Amino acid sequence: MTAILTIDGLTMRFGGLTAIDAVSFEVRPAAITALIGPNGAGKTTLFNCVTGFYRPTKGGIRLNRAGGPVQLAGLPNHRIARLGVARTFQNIRLFGRMTVLENLLVAQHAELMRASLFSIAGILGLPRYRKAEAQAIETARHWLDRVGLTARANDPADTLPYGDQRRLEIVRAICTGPRLLCLDEPAAGLNPRESADLAALIRAISAELDLAVLLIEHDMSVVMGISDHIVVLDYGRKIAEGPPAAIRADKAVIAAYLGEPEDAVA
Amino acid sequence: MATAVSPMRALKEAGIAALVAAVLGLPLIGFRLMDQAGGETLATRWYDLVYVIAIAFVGRLALVLTGDSPRRSAAAVTSAVAPIVRPVGAYLPWLLIVFALILPALPFATRGVIDSGILILTYILLGWGLNIVTGLAGLLDLGYVAFLAIGAYTTAILSSRFGLTFWECLPLAPVAASAAGLLLGFPILKLRGDYFAIVTLGFGEIIRIVANNWRSLTNGSQGIANLPRPSFFGLADFTASPAPGHTAFNALFGIAYSPIQRVIFLYYVVLALALAVNVFTLRIRRLPIGRMWEALREDDIAAAALGIDRRKIKLAAFAIGAAWGGVAGVVFDARQGFVTPESFGFIESAMITAIVVLGGMGSQLGIVLAAVVLVGLPELFREFDTYRMMTFGAAMIAIMRFRPRGLIETRRPTAVLK
Numbered sequence: 274m275t276a277i278l279t280i281d282g283l284t285m286r287f288g289g290l291t292a293i294d295a296v297s298f299e300v301r302p303a304a305i306t307a308l309i310g311p312n313g314a315g316k317t318t319l320f321n322c323v324t325g326f327y328r329p330t331k332g333g334i335r336l337n338r339a340g341g342p343v344q345l346a347g348l349p350n351h352r353i354a355r356l357g358v359a360r361t362f363q364n365i366r367l368f369g370r371m372t373v374l375e376n377l378l379v380a381q382h383a384e385l386m387r388a389s390l391f392s393i394a395g396i397l398g399l400p401r402y403r404k405a406e407a408q409a410i411e412t413a414r415h416w417l418d419r420v421g422l423t424a425r426a427n428d429p430a431d432t433l434p435y436g437d438q439r440r441l442e443i444v445r446a447i448c449t450g451p452r453l454l455c456l457d458e459p460a461a462g463l464n465p466r467e468s469a470d471l472a473a474l475i476r477a478i479s480a481e482l483d484l485a486v487l488l489i490e491h492d493m494s495v496v497m498g499i500s501d502h503i504v505v506l507d508y509g510r511k512i513a514e515g516p517p518a519a520i521r522a523d524k525a526v527i528a529a530y531l532g533e534p535e536d537a538v539a
Numbered sequence: 540m541a542t543a544v545s546p547m548r549a550l551k552e553a554g555i556a557a558l559v560a561a562v563l564g565l566p567l568i569g570f571r572l573m574d575q576a577g578g579e580t581l582a583t584r585w586y587d588l589v590y591v592i593a594i595a596f597v598g599r600l601a602l603v604l605t606g607d608s609p610r611r612s613a614a615a616v617t618s619a620v621a622p623i624v625r626p627v628g629a630y631l632p633w634l635l636i637v638f639a640l641i642l643p644a645l646p647f648a649t650r651g652v653i654d655s656g657i658l659i660l661t662y663i664l665l666g667w668g669l670n671i672v673t674g675l676a677g678l679l680d681l682g683y684v685a686f687l688a689i690g691a692y693t694t695a696i697l698s699s700r701f702g703l704t705f706w707e708c709l710p711l712a713p714v715a716a717s718a719a720g721l722l723l724g725f726p727i728l729k730l731r732g733d734y735f736a737i738v739t740l741g742f743g744e745i746i747r748i749v750a751n752n753w754r755s756l757t758n759g760s761q762g763i764a765n766l767p768r769p770s771f772f773g774l775a776d777f778t779a780s781p782a783p784g785h786t787a788f789n790a791l792f793g794i795a796y797s798p799i800q801r802v803i804f805l806y807y808v809v810l811a812l813a814l815a816v817n818v819f820t821l822r823i824r825r826l827p828i829g830r831m832w833e834a835l836r837e838d839d840i841a842a843a844a845l846g847i848d849r850r851k852i853k854l855a856a857f858a859i860g861a862a863w864g865g866v867a868g869v870v871f872d873a874r875q876g877f878v879t880p881e882s883f884g885f886i887e888s889a890m891i892t893a894i895v896v897l898g899g900m901g902s903q904l905g906i907v908l909a910a911v912v913l914v915g916l917p918e919l920f921r922e923f924d925t926y927r928m929m930t931f932g933a934a935m936i937a938i939m940r941f942r943p944r945g946l947i948e949t950r951r952p953t954a955v956l957k
Contacts, residue, residue: 326843350843351846351847351849354844354845354847362841366838368833368837368842369838372952374954374956375833375954378827378953379827383846386827406954414956417956429950445845
């Protein structure tokens with residue numbers, strides 16, 4: 274099984290500060306890869322490099338798609354999104370005054386734009402466009418049903434409670450039809466019950482769509498529960514990588530991030 | 540509602556209000572420069588100043604004594620008016636359209652009223668154009684008047700030099716304005732928020748200054764005069780004595796000649812253009828491109844993460860908005876019959892922006908109401924020339940006071956899940 278994303282010697286410097294230092298790892302298809310590490314380890318910076326919000330100083334980010342590999346490093350963010358890399362943000366970024374449904378329709382802009390013949394068929398109200406829009410609304414309904422937000426579909430997105438906003442942002446990313454989904458702390462600010470539900474949802478969606486997920490998360494119950502593979506960063510360097518069981522036992526990871534289990538300290 | 544306020548405190552507050560009025564009023568009202576044969580002299584208007592101070596004192600005193608804070612009275616007004624306004628709101632657009640259609644037939648519709656109607660419609664057209672850029676795409680364009688100027692000058696130059704008619708200029712001017720919009724937009728759309736606003740402000744001034752100084756093309760500050768008026772779809776002219784080979788409008792329909800016929804015709808042309816722009820905007824808002832504009836306004840980073848090419852989509856908004864500015868320019872020429880650079884100062888841009896912001900960003904109906912209030916009221920008070928700008932200011936303050944998010948703040952979703 275070849276990797277969907279290959280990160281090779283990725284380095285990101287801001288002036289004299291090296292935020293990411295020659296990090297290499299692979300993201301496997303249809304699996305969940307978690308990126309963990311203390312605050313300031315460079316996790317979000319790495320996300321920003323992968324999704325085109327930063328231009329990496331050095332190194333490669335290769336997306337292996339059916340049509341052949343593509344080098345992502347240096348591409349503008351919207352091009353990367355169109356190649357099938359969707360993301361969410363640590364601080365939720367919804368289109369607040371637009372409705373929940375509209376948020377999901379914006380995500381499907383590529384197909385709709387094509388169906389509207391770059392707005393010409395749309396302006397004229399041709400059936401071709403109306404059919405495409407109905408289809409897009411059905412896709413949105415499917416995902417809203419999935420996360421239990423159907424009843425709120427016509428409300429402005431910023432009126433949703435926090436946990437619902439998190440889930441909406443995730444399904445909005447999924448509505449772009451990605452091959453790789455990057456989630457930046459999806460469980461931040463959720464209570465244990467909500468976190469567990471969210472973890473189950475991510476796991477299920479990944480399996481259902483054969484979707485590769487790259488996940489930044491501090492909630493270890495989520496990370497250990499759903500990840501197939503874990504990469505640990507500290508001060509911009511990769512200090513370990515492996516399946517959850519191996520990471521939990523790794524000395525370097527315990528020292529840098531996880532800490533000693535309580536009974537060991539006592 | 541009245542809360543007990545000690546008379547002493549009330550007097551003190553009123554005194555402060557009077558003092559503020561005095562300090563502000565002294566330079567603004569107290570002195571006035573008079574142009575006279577022997578040069579400028581300074582006149583004083585102490586009585587006017589005293590009136591203003593007295594009004595401030597008594598007004599503040601009354602407010603404090605009744606204990607009615609402006610905030611509470613604003614809320615009271617809103618909640619009292621809401622049940623009446625809401626049912627009317629649904630029919631309001633249709634009522635306005637019907638009113639606009641029958642206006643020339645109404646008894647009070649003198650030539651002046653219809654002319655004001657054309658002016659208001661021109662501003663509505665401009666407001667709707669800017670609404671695409673500022674209201675939907677969220678780009679604060681403070682130099683929108685530049686596109687009006689380009690439309691107006693394109694029309695003026697094409698008709699005075701090449702003899703093109705109103706109807707021939709109508710499609711050409713928006714193309715020119717749109718091209719200018721693309722040219723300006725391309726390098727600056729990367730800028731964000733305030734920086735973008737400043738550059739557009741500069742662009743507005745540049746266009747005006749170019750129009751002023753490029754004498755060979757624009758005839759400088761003298762402007763271009765005697766612009767041709769629109770004909771009746773090229774079939775007949777609005778004149779008592781038609782040129783050889785031309786027909787007079789009144790002869791075509793076998794009615795008596797009246798100069799008001801031309802004004803009424805122009806009024807209907809502008810109305811039709813405005814309604815066409817409105818239908819266009821209402822439609823495009825519900826298309827993917829319209830949703831992308833609003834998405835960019837709400838959060839352009841998230842939009843980029845969904846694969847939206849921010850530059851291209853903003854550029855489309857800018858070019859389309861500019862095109863409507865160009866259409867307004869053609870109308871502007873047809874109404875005035877001449878064009879000079881001074882019609883396109885910053886104050887015009889500010890006015891159009893005010894109409895969009897005060898109307899409620901993104902609301903087509905709000906813009907109509909704001910244009911009527913901001914353009915119409917000062918026109919009505921034209922006889923009281925001195926107080927014209929004051930009514931403008933008062934209208935602006937009242938809207939900001941009672942409807943801080945604009946006259947119409949509700950947003951209609953572009954798609955509904957049933």
